[in-house]
Amino acid sequence: MTPMIEVKNLTHTYSTGTPFEHTAVKDISFSVQKGEFLGIIGHTGSGKSTLMQHLNGLLKPEQGDILLNGESIWKDKLSTRAARFRVGLVFQYPEYQLFEETVFKDIAFGPRNMGLKEEEIQKRVLRAAAFVGLPEDSLQKSPFELSGGQKRRVAIAGVIAMEPEVIIFDEPTAGLDPAGCRAILENIEQYRRATGATVLMVSHSMDDVALLADRLLVLNQGSIEMLGAPSEVFRHAERLQQIGLAVPQVTALFLRLKELGLPVDPATYTLADALKQLQTLKGGV
Amino acid sequence: MLKDITLGQYFPGNSPIHRLDARCKLMRVVVYIVALFLCKSYFSYGLALLFLITAIALSRIRLKALFKGMKTLLIIILFTALINMFYTPGTVLAKFWIFTITEEGLRNALFLVLRIVMLVSGTFLLTYTTSPIDLTDGLESLLSPLKKLHFPVHELAMMMSIALRFIPTLIEETDKIISAQKARGADFESGNLFRRAKALIPILIPLFISAFRRAEELATAMECRCYHGGKGRTKMKQLHYHMIDAIAAVITLTVFAGIIVLRSHGL
Ligand SMILES: Nc1ncnc2c1ncn2[C@@H]1O[C@H](COP(=O)(O)OP(=O)(O)OP(=O)(O)O)[C@@H](O)[C@H]1O
Numbered sequence: 062m063t064p065m066i067e068v069k070n071l072t073h074t075y076s077t078g079t080p081f082e083h084t085a086v087k088d089i090s091f092s093v094q095k096g097e098f099l100g101i102i103g104h105t106g107s108g109k110s111t112l113m114q115h116l117n118g119l120l121k122p123e124q125g126d127i128l129l130n131g132e133s134i135w136k137d138k139l140s141t142r143a144a145r146f147r148v149g150l151v152f153q154y155p156e157y158q159l160f161e162e163t164v165f166k167d168i169a170f171g172p173r174n175m176g177l178k179e180e181e182i183q184k185r186v187l188r189a190a191a192f193v194g195l196p197e198d199s200l201q202k203s204p205f206e207l208s209g210g211q212k213r214r215v216a217i218a219g220v221i222a223m224e225p226e227v228i229i230f231d232e233p234t235a236g237l238d239p240a241g242c243r244a245i246l247e248n249i250e251q252y253r254r255a256t257g258a259t260v261l262m263v264s265h266s267m268d269d270v271a272l273l274a275d276r277l278l279v280l281n282q283g284s285i286e287m288l289g290a291p292s293e294v295f296r297h298a299e300r301l302q303q304i305g306l307a308v309p310q311v312t313a314l315f316l317r318l319k320e321l322g323l324p325v326d327p328a329t330y331t332l333a334d335a336l337k338q339l340q341t342l343k344g345g346v
Numbered sequence: 347m348l349k350d351i352t353l354g355q356y357f358p359g360n361s362p363i364h365r366l367d368a369r370c371k372l373m374r375v376v377v378y379i380v381a382l383f384l385c386k387s388y389f390s391y392g393l394a395l396l397f398l399i400t401a402i403a404l405s406r407i408r409l410k411a412l413f414k415g416m417k418t419l420l421i422i423i424l425f426t427a428l429i430n431m432f433y434t435p436g437t438v439l440a441k442f443w444i445f446t447i448t449e450e451g452l453r454n455a456l457f458l459v460l461r462i463v464m465l466v467s468g469t470f471l472l473t474y475t476t477s478p479i480d481l482t483d484g485l486e487s488l489l490s491p492l493k494k495l496h497f498p499v500h501e502l503a504m505m506m507s508i509a510l511r512f513i514p515t516l517i518e519e520t521d522k523i524i525s526a527q528k529a530r531g532a533d534f535e536s537g538n539l540f541r542r543a544k545a546l547i548p549i550l551i552p553l554f555i556s557a558f559r560r561a562e563e564l565a566t567a568m569e570c571r572c573y574h575g576g577k578g579r580t581k582m583k584q585l586h587y588h589m590i591d592a593i594a595a596v597i598t599l600t601v602f603a604g605i606i607v608l609r610s611h612g613l
């Protein structure tokens with residue numbers, strides 16, 4: 062099967078030719094299958110956002126290529142523009158990009174740029190707003206009257222309303238309270254289930270990605286450090302800590318239990334799995 | 347990308363030029379500019395050029411970076427040079443249609459290009475090797491005699507340093523907002539002038555909002571630290587002259603004197 066996204070030997074350097082020259086992404090290759098949920102983790106400055114901005118053609122690869130459904134997004138101008146709409150990208154702190162008079166108009170900005178009919182725009186805006194849990198009466202408010210968490214939902218709805226096949230979230234929960242985080246993560250999961258979209262999520266929180274992702278991509282200084290199922294990745298807890306990352310809290314606990322000599326799996330990362338193991342342990346004693 | 351604008355940018359380093367006191371550098375640039383306007387012959391330009399090249403070599407700034415910043419000025423430089431070349435009366439070298447090229451015209455054009463390029467490189471060298479904070483500190487200290495005349499020197503310097511501090515931040519922010527709106531399909535490159543101007547709204551509004559937010563946050567932070575303007579304010583980082591500044595001053599003044607002597611001999 063052709064993968065949904067294929068990244069081939071991607072390299073990107075910022076400020077070439079100045080003393081600030083910096084290679085943010087170095088020779089990265091990987092692919093994502095249709096409908097997959099890929100979590101991307103890495104320390105600050107490891108090149109996560111840079112990598113994500115290549116996937117919808119915002120940044121042009123210096124070397125390498127991005128294939129969408131087997132076709133390069135840089136084949137011609139049309140496919141680059143199409144990639145903008147097929148791959149939705151929710152930026153870090155997206156609430157700072159709101160600009161319209163009303164929430165409704167702001168969410169409609171993307172669909173309108175796609176050249177959709179007025180009815181279709183209306184339908185999509187309402188659907189997207191419902192997805193992120195915005196009450197209908199808030200649609201006529203100014204986006205600047207809303208709270209930070211609500212603004213973020215508006216911004217996410219603005220990308221969801223374009224109904225992209227692939228949707229990328231760059232640290233969607235940064236700076237939100239725990240309840241707000243949970244709500245946004247639930248929205249993302251719901252969206253995926255309802256539409257079958259491919260989802261990529263950049264996160265600093267291991268607990269978040271561990272719960273949702275099918276596979277994890279670990280970046281370190283612009284290169285791929287690990288790529289695999291969460292249970293595989295978390296098996297290398299020591300290496301993760303070396304490159305400035307943590308493991309989920311459950312994993313940290315089970316690592317400690319293992320150290321203390323209990324027969325548990327140190328790569329446990331879900332609460333359900335943890336509970337099961339603890340119960341067998343208790344039953345065995 | 348917007349980020350590649352290098353005008354007024356600072357390239358951190360530890361060269362002898364970087365280590366010079368900011369006041370010394372500011373005065374040096376002023377003397378250098380005055381000297382440039384006194385130059386009249388190949389000899390004096392040569393002397394000034396030697397001075398500039400030595401300074402650039404000592405600063406270890408890459409020539410490429412220096413010229414990159416000058417690219418935008420290229421058209422103006424070429425235009426003035428051409429006008430000078432064609433409209434200076436004197437010994438005719440060549441003539442076609444309404445244009446005449448004179449020997450004096452060529453000389454004038456060459457000197458003009460040299461003067462602008464050297465002037466710009468000199469001031470670029472200053473901003474490339476001096477951090478904005480040092481620069482405004484130096485300026486404040488140099489202008490402090492004006493305080494006696496109730497001229498708000500400190501406030502001006504503070505405004506300048508805040509502006510300099512926020513230029514890169516705002517550029518970065520603009521870059522980010524442009525990318526984000528592009529990700530939602532905004533198109534800034536096609537359509538007529540009116541449509542293009544309208545396409546700027548999604549960039550300008552978030553940019554203004556964030557600039558105001560930043561200004562407010564900064565004001566609050568300054569007030570929390572009891573900032574109350576220049577009166578009675580002391581400095582943690584004092585400016586000090588060192589041996590190297592004395593050497594630089596001697597060299598600069600020698601070059602300046604040399605140019606004046608050359609000029610008085612009609613060279
Ligand atoms: N526009 C730019 N110009 C120059 N350098 C940049 C630019 N954007 C990012 N960089 C540099 O590239 C590197 C990678 O940046 P990137 O934003 O991709 O990191 P990140 O993994 O997303 O970090 P974070 O977790 O902090 O968001 C950093 O060292 C950064 O300084």
Ligand SMILES: [Mg+2]
Pocket residue numbers: 109110111153231
């Ligand atoms: Mg980032």
